Amino acid sequence: MDEHANHDVLIEGVLNGEWRATARAISIVEDLRPGRVEILARLYLAGRSSSVCGITGPSGAGKSTLVDALASRYRDADERVGIVCVDPTSPFSGGALLGDRIRMNEIVVDPGVFIRSMATRGSRGGLGRAAREVISIVEATGTERVIVETVGVGQIELDIAEAADTVVVVLVPESGDGIQAMKAGLMEIGDVFVVNKADRDGADGLLIEIESVLALRTGQEWSPPVLTTIASQGQGIEELAEAIDTHRQWLVSSGEGERRRRHRIVSYVKEIVLDALATGLWEEGGYSDKLDESLQEIMAGRKDPFSAAEEIVSASRMLESLNMDTD
Amino acid sequence: MDEHANHDVLIEGVLNGEWRATARAISIVEDLRPGRVEILARLYLAGRSSSVCGITGPSGAGKSTLVDALASRYRDADERVGIVCVDPTSPFSGGALLGDRIRMNEIVVDPGVFIRSMATRGSRGGLGRAAREVISIVEATGTERVIVETVGVGQIELDIAEAADTVVVVLVPESGDGIQAMKAGLMEIGDVFVVNKADRDGADGLLIEIESVLALRTGQEWSPPVLTTIASQGQGIEELAEAIDTHRQWLVSSGEGERRRRHRIVSYVKEIVLDALATGLWEEGGYSDKLDESLQEIMAGRKDPFSAAEEIVSASRMLESLNMDTD
Numbered sequence: 308m309d310e311h312a313n314h315d316v317l318i319e320g321v322l323n324g325e326w327r328a329t330a331r332a333i334s335i336v337e338d339l340r341p342g343r344v345e346i347l348a349r350l351y352l353a354g355r356s357s358s359v360c361g362i363t364g365p366s367g368a369g370k371s372t373l374v375d376a377l378a379s380r381y382r383d384a385d386e387r388v389g390i391v392c393v394d395p396t397s398p399f400s401g402g403a404l405l406g407d408r409i410r411m412n413e414i415v416v417d418p419g420v421f422i423r424s425m426a427t428r429g430s431r432g433g434l435g436r437a438a439r440e441v442i443s444i445v446e447a448t449g450t451e452r453v454i455v456e457t458v459g460v461g462q463i464e465l466d467i468a469e470a471a472d473t474v475v476v477v478l479v480p481e482s483g484d485g486i487q488a489m490k491a492g493l494m495e496i497g498d499v500f501v502v503n504k505a506d507r508d509g510a511d512g513l514l515i516e517i518e519s520v521l522a523l524r525t526g527q528e529w530s531p532p533v534l535t536t537i538a539s540q541g542q543g544i545e546e547l548a549e550a551i552d553t554h555r556q557w558l559v560s561s562g563e564g565e566r567r568r569r570h571r572i573v574s575y576v577k578e579i580v581l582d583a584l585a586t587g588l589w590e591e592g593g594y595s596d597k598l599d600e601s602l603q604e605i606m607a608g609r610k611d612p613f614s615a616a617e618e619i620v621s622a623s624r625m626l627e628s629l630n631m632d633t634d
Numbered sequence: 635m636d637e638h639a640n641h642d643v644l645i646e647g648v649l650n651g652e653w654r655a656t657a658r659a660i661s662i663v664e665d666l667r668p669g670r671v672e673i674l675a676r677l678y679l680a681g682r683s684s685s686v687c688g689i690t691g692p693s694g695a696g697k698s699t700l701v702d703a704l705a706s707r708y709r710d711a712d713e714r715v716g717i718v719c720v721d722p723t724s725p726f727s728g729g730a731l732l733g734d735r736i737r738m739n740e741i742v743v744d745p746g747v748f749i750r751s752m753a754t755r756g757s758r759g760g761l762g763r764a765a766r767e768v769i770s771i772v773e774a775t776g777t778e779r780v781i782v783e784t785v786g787v788g789q790i791e792l793d794i795a796e797a798a799d800t801v802v803v804v805l806v807p808e809s810g811d812g813i814q815a816m817k818a819g820l821m822e823i824g825d826v827f828v829v830n831k832a833d834r835d836g837a838d839g840l841l842i843e844i845e846s847v848l849a850l851r852t853g854q855e856w857s858p859p860v861l862t863t864i865a866s867q868g869q870g871i872e873e874l875a876e877a878i879d880t881h882r883q884w885l886v887s888s889g890e891g892e893r894r895r896r897h898r899i900v901s902y903v904k905e906i907v908l909d910a911l912a913t914g915l916w917e918e919g920g921y922s923d924k925l926d927e928s929l930q931e932i933m934a935g936r937k938d939p940f941s942a943a944e945e946i947v948s949a950s951r952m953l954e955s956l957n958m959d960t961d
Contacts, residue, residue, distance in 0.1 A: 348938035572932050572939060576925055577916065579943035584911045587947075589904065598903060605899050611675040612899060616906035620914075 314342045318349050324387065324448040326421050333423060336440050347440055350447035357389070357446040359453045360551050361467045363493065364477035366458055369503045373477055373538040373547075374456045375414050380544050381452045382419055389445035390414075392424040393438045393457045393467065421445060435466025436578060442470050468496040469571055472564065473554045475499045475547070478517065480509030494520050497531055499550045505535035505543070529557055594619055641669045645676050651714065651775040653748050660750060663767050674767060677774035684716070684773040686780045687878050688794045690820065691804035693785055696830045700804055700865040700874075701783045702741050707871050708779045709746055716772035717741075719751040720765045720784045720794065748772060762793025763905060769797050795823040796898055799891065800881045802826045802874070805844065807836030821847050824858055826877045832862035832870070856884055921946055 317335075320328025332350070336343050362370050362377075371392075378388045414420050423445070425438060438455070445453050457467050468474050476497035500521070502513050517533050524531075532550050536543030558564030588594045601615035644662075647655025659677070663670050689697050689704075698719075705715045741747050750772070752765060765782070772780050784794050795801050803824035827848070829840050844860050851858075859877050863870030885891030915921045928942035 344940050348940040351938040351940075352935060354935055569929060569933065572929055573925060575939045576928065576932075576942050576946070577912070579940055580915065580946050581908055581912055583943060583947045585904070585908055588907065598900060601903065602896060602899055605903075606896065608679060608681055611678040612902045613671050613675040613678075613906055615903050616910060619903070619907050620910045 314345055317342075318346060321346075321350060321444060321447050322353055322449070324450070326418075326448075329421060329444060329448050330423070332444050333441050336444065337425065337437055347443065350444055353447050355443070355446045357450055357453045358473070358551070358555055359442060359446065359455065359471045361455045361457065361471035361474045362477060363457045363464055363467065363474065363496075364501075364503075365479075367481075368477040368479045369538050370456050370458075370477050373501065373503055373536065373544075374454050376536075376538045376541055376544045377454060377547060378414050378420060378452075379541075380548050382414075382417060385419075386451035387419045387421075387449070389421045389448065389450040389453045390423070391438065391441055391445060391453065391455045392422070393434065393455065394424070421448065421450065438466060439470040439575070464493070464496055469567075469574065472558055472567075473498045473551050475501055475551065477501045477503050478513060479504045480507045480513045495524070498529065498554045499547070500531055500533040501543075501547060502533065502535045503538050506537055510535060528561055529554065529563070588619070588623060592623060594623065597622060641672055644669075645673060648673075648677060648771060648774050649680055649776070651777070653745075653775075656748060656771060656775050657750070659771050660768050663771065664752070664764055674770065677771055680774050682770070682773045684777055684780045685800070685878070685882055686769060686773065686782065686798045688782045688784065688798035688801045689804060690784045690791055690794065690801065690823075691828075691830075692806075694808075695804040695806045696865050697783050697785075697804050700828065700830055700863065700871075701781050703863075703865045703868050703871045704874060705741050705747060705779075705781060706868075707875050709741075709744060712746075713778035714746045714748075714776070716748045716775065716777040716780045717750070718765065718768055718772060718780065718782045719749070720761065720782065721751070748775065748777065765793060766797040766902070791820070791823055796894075796901065799885055799894075800825045800878050802828055802878065804828045804830050805840060806831045807834045807840045822851070825856065825881045826874070827858055827860040828870070828874060829860065829862045830865055833864055837862060855888060856881065856890070915946070915950055919950060921950065924949060 317328050317332055321332050332346050334340075335346060360377075362374050364370055374390060378390060381388050415422065423441060425434070425441060438457075442453055442455060455467055455471060457464065474496050476493045476499070478493075478500070480502065494517075500517050502510050502517070504510070514533055514535065521531055521533070532553075534543055534546050534550060536547060538544065555564075558567070589598075597619055598615070601610060601618065604610035605612060605615060644655050644659055648659050659673050661667075662673060687704075689701050691697055701717060701719075705717060708715050742749065750768060752761070752768060765784075769780060769782060782794055782798060784791065801823050803820045803826070805820075805827070807829065821844075827844050829837050829844070831837070841860055841862065848858055848860070859880075861870055861873050861877060863874060865871065882891075885894070916925075924946055925942070928937060928945065931937035932939060932942060
């Protein structure tokens with residue numbers, strides 16, 4: 308009962324936009340502690356209204372500086388800002404590395420800004436989902452803006468792209484195979500493109516390169532703008548803020564925002580269902596023992612993993628049946 | 635029947651070490667085509683005996699050159715080599731980018747070497763599993779050596795580390811936040827460390843840095859060696875090959891190899907079980923309709939995703955029971 312009461316207070320705190328309650332709620336969700344489902348479910352029902360913007364790009368593109376500049380711009384308009392930094396390149400270090408990242412002091416001490424860094428989660432494959440859940444908690448605080456900053460690599464981008472209304476891809480005038488490769492992946496998820504550090508040599512060339520790659524994107528109604536910024540000097544930030552808003556308006560008017568939201572919900576429910584089934588099998592259903600038996604057979608080369616899995620699935624269906632009969 | 639017969643031939647071809655059959659089997663598995671399970675299950679039962687080595691590190695570390703040099707070294711000893719290149723930074727481009735990668739000509743045309751590149755898979759989160767399945771097929775060909783080359787970022791590393799006997803982490807004398815961050819993640823999965831391009835400035839410093847970070851690794855019986863190579867000149871390759879073999883011998887003598895194999899099997903069976911349950915629900919069980927109904931409620935703010943998931947799980951258990959009763 309006490310625990311339940313605590314969650315009431317915590318949830319109310321989040322909904323009232325209290326950062327301390329928000330940080331505590333996020334920790335419960337990240338660490339998969341009791342109360343996680345209740346918190347997420349109730350905050351979910353409170354609805355969402357934030358503009359969620361993902362900012363991604365290769366390491367060294369100046370994403371943090373850009374995020375800070377954008378946040379300052381929103382603060383100037385008296386909008387509250389939540390910043391979530393996700394670093395999938397560091398699956399083991401528990402976020403410590405993000406700790407030595409230097410943010411603009413005015414952003415860090417501004418009571419209108421909430422900042423949270425995430426680098427890992429207990430289980431493999433969980434960072435994307437954890438990030439989406441953290442974003443939903445920050446949204447529930449009622450901040451007008453949520454900015455999600457990620458290093459532009461691999462699968463996490465897809466998760467963030469799914470959670471965000473608008474994905475801003477940040478590139479800098481540089482070359483190299485790795486960056487080329489990343490660009491290829493990033494070109495398809497960006498709603499807005501930014502050539503940052505635009506005073507460097509090669510900025511014009513990069514701009515042209517991006518536009519020519521974007522010209523190959525077919526079957527999409529939205530034509531991503533390509534902007535130039537010098538984030539460290541605040542140049543181009545106003546135009547970026549406008550492009551993000553224009554994209555959001557397009558999401559509404561085109562129906563694409565609705566479509567994305569449907570897709571997001573379906574994926575989320577499916578994930579939760581599979582989690583529940585997995586927990587039911589391995590933790591509650593006693594199938595870990597059955598798996599151990601099969602393990603011996605597999606190790607001995609007498610059984611393959613697919614046959615072992617098939618046996619477990621069949622047995623679970625049998626047991627469900629028995630359980631229902633005796634209820 | 636015909637299809638089954640074809641798979642017999644295909645499977646026999648793989649087991650006989652025919653590259654064309656191997657490539658076809660891999661395509662069936664990658665594309666999730668019919669016959670996938672049969673192929674994987676039967677090849678699995680054929681056992682594994684390859685030494686599987688993962689080579690990972692940041693973009694620009696010279697991994698491809700190192701892989702080619704190592705493969706040449708194995709070829710000199712008349713061992714057959716399978717090379718699997720996995721690029722998770724390119725989730726959208728379907729492997730096209732890896733196509734312009736230039737390999738040593740002698741490796742590409744050597745009939746004792748099988749090379750396969752992977753960059754994507756239909757479903758999100760599937761690249762790691764697909765890579766592990768591709769590795770298992772290459773192993774079934776009976777090559778003495780399998781080398782898996784990946785860009786050192788994020789979750790895919792964990793999948794490769796799980797599939798490999800020995801993980802070699804390749805770094806170069808350079809600096810930068812991104813690389814620092816990657817190093818932090820990579821430090822914990824490496825069994826052998828290589829400072830490549832060791833003739834560059836800063837190589838000694840990097841060596842000392844790696845050793846000092848490794849000194850912080852606790853509770854592990856294996857002390858990873860730190861080697862220097864100049865892969866482009868073949869320098870240090872012999873020592874690397876020896877370190878990989880020493881590590882593999884340690885895996886056997888310490889029992890760690892056995893422990894890893896158990897863990898690998900348990901994860902794999904669990905994945906297959908969850909896949910089967912998901913397919914049962916969404917594709918065969920008709921729960922997609924139920925999900926659609928919930929979707930409307932969720933969109934309208936009258937239901938949260940957790941309640942929707944709970945209803946589907948309960949309904950599926952009920953239906954299983956009815957099915958069993960009427961069987």
